[in-house]
Amino acid sequence: MATLREIELRLKSVRNIEKITKSMKMIASTKLAKAQRAMVSGKEYGIANAEVFKNAPADEPAKRKLIVVISSDKGLCGGIHSSVSKATRRLINDPESGIDPSSPIMVIGDKSKAQLSRALGQNLSLSFNQIGRDIPTFADAAGVADLIIKSGVEYDSIAIVYNKFISAISYEATVVEVESEEALKESAGFKAYEMEDDVTKDLAEFSLANAIFAALVESHACEQSARRTAMDNASKNAGEMIGRLQMQYNRGRQAAITNELVDIITGASAL
Amino acid sequence: MFRQTFRQVARQSNSVVRRAYATEAATASEALKLSLALPHQTLYSESEVEQVNLPSINGDLGILANHIPIVEQLRPGLLEIISKGGETDQYFVSGGLATVQPGNKLTISAIEAFKPDQxxxxxxxxxxxxxxxxxxxxxxxxxxxxxxxxxxxxxxxxxxx
Structure with a gap:
């Protein structure tokens, strides 16, 4: 194999990497605890928001959906971004859902944006970044919702693709639908509600911001848990590599010492 | 202009519907179930309360059990929740949306709600x-x-x- 010097250098670099991945794992663990607490309230908020849509479902499935994909800018978190990108591709290409294949896509997070621009580049209409560095606030969600509405893209309903938190070690890409103002007005269940002035537009916009907020918070928690798992695996792998390299190094060192001894002894016995 | 509006739908007795605005019968339990959710905190989750007073942009409303489904936008003001024991909890909200769902549930989504003494x-x-x-x-x-x-x-x- 390589010389002793090379093994030594490799050993030093793997040891450094192990330290880094271990500390990243610790950071992700503490962030996960905070993120999970925020997610509990965020989920309740999202459920309260979805009550109206439960009671007033759209009469016919939407043709032109606006897909909002939620991921983040940072990597080293396992399959978070690819799971959401795959779910989006499945959603658009699914022949049964009747969705228009040219439906616009808006992406939050640079990692998914890169993956989707390769597969569905012509559908991408808007992208957001610098969201997800810390626990998402309602202000982030409201800003995103505001830009979506201002962009003037036409849609019958909005499908939010995000990672649902199943447990501390597993997550799943899920789609949640938010109806647009027109779909709400035409829904039969919605007519049961009495309103003073027409609050339907405000209701639709507010619900969009709420749904985006709930999805952002849950995705954030999934990302932290995935990062912790990924860094945990990386630390374990690094630990194994260190063990192997250490063995190699010791054997090499002992072989060198033995060779020197043999030289000395043959030299001495030749005298 | 403020308009104090207390809308009250007659309670449904055992078999006779005396007066109903909605066509569906409220077969759910008699008490009003309140869910007050903020983005970072859930204050009430399907808790049974007696009455809720909402500051809406069209005036103040008092919601009792078996209210018809409505959607109301809230203005900045005091939200009062009167529990079954008669105690009143007050929260100042900066705005939001209140919906009475069919089935005797009141869902309030607000961004911030704080007690007045804070x-x-x-x-x-x-x-x-x-x-x-x-x-x-x-x-x-x-x-x-x-x-x-x-x-x-x-x-x-x-x-x-």
């Missing part, structure tokens, strides 16, 4: 003065934001002692 009257005055200065600016966006702040702060001033 506010400091002096800070409110200072913030109002600051917002009024900004309301006189020439930038439209700054003026719009400042006016929204003033709306919330002026309602808050009545509440904060």
């Amino acid at each position: 506010f400091d009257a002096q800070s409110v005055k200072d913030l109002i003065a600051d917002a009024q200065k900004r309301a006189a600016s020439s930038d439209e966006a700054v003026v719009a934001e400042a006016n929204i702040e003033l709306e919330v702060l002026e309602a808050l001033q009545h509440v904060a002692k």
Whole structure:
């Protein structure tokens, strides 16, 4: 194999990497605890928001959906971004859902944006970044919702693709639908509600911001848990590599010492 | 202009519907179930309460059990929750949406809700003065934001002692 010097250098670099991945794992663990607490309230908020849509479902499935994909800018978190990108591709290409294949896509997070621009580049209409560095606030969600509405893209309903938190070690890409103002007005269940002035537009916009907020918070928690798992695996792998390299190094060192001894002894016995 | 509106739908007795505005019968339990959710905190989750007073943009409403389904936008003001024991909890909300679902459930989504005693009257005055200065600016966006702040702060001033 390589010389002793090379093994030594490799050993030093793997040891450094192990330290880094271990500390990243610790950071992700503490962030996960905070993120999970925020997610509990965020989920309740999202459920309260979805009550109206439960009671007033759209009469016919939407043709032109606006897909909002939620991921983040940072990597080293396992399959978070690819799971959401795959779910989006499945959603658009699914022949049964009747969705228009040219439906616009808006992406939050640079990692998914890169993956989707390769597969569905012509559908991408808007992208957001610098969201997800810390626990998402309602202000982030409201800003995103505001830009979506201002962009003037036409849609019958909005499908939010995000990672649902199943447990501390597993997550799943899920789609949640938010109806647009027109779909709400035409829904039969919605007519049961009495309103003073027409609050339907405000209701639709507010619900969009709420749904985006709930999805952002849950995705954030999934990302932290995935990062912790990924860094945990990386630390374990690094630990194994260190063990192997250490063995190699010791054997090499002992072989060198033995060779020197043999030289000395043959030299001495030749005298 | 404030309009005190107390809408009350007659309770449904065992087999006879005396007077009903909605066509579906409220077969759910008699008490009003309140869910008050904030983005970072859930204050009430399907808790049974007696009455809820909402500050809506069209006036103040009192919601009792078996109310017809409505959607109301809230204005900055005091939200009062009267529990079954008769105690009143008050929260100042900066705005939001209140929906009575079919089935005797009241869902309130608000961004912020705080108890009145958590506010400091002096800070409110200072913030109002600051917002009024900004309301006189020439930038439209700054003026719009400042006016929204003033709306919330002026309602808050009545509440904060």
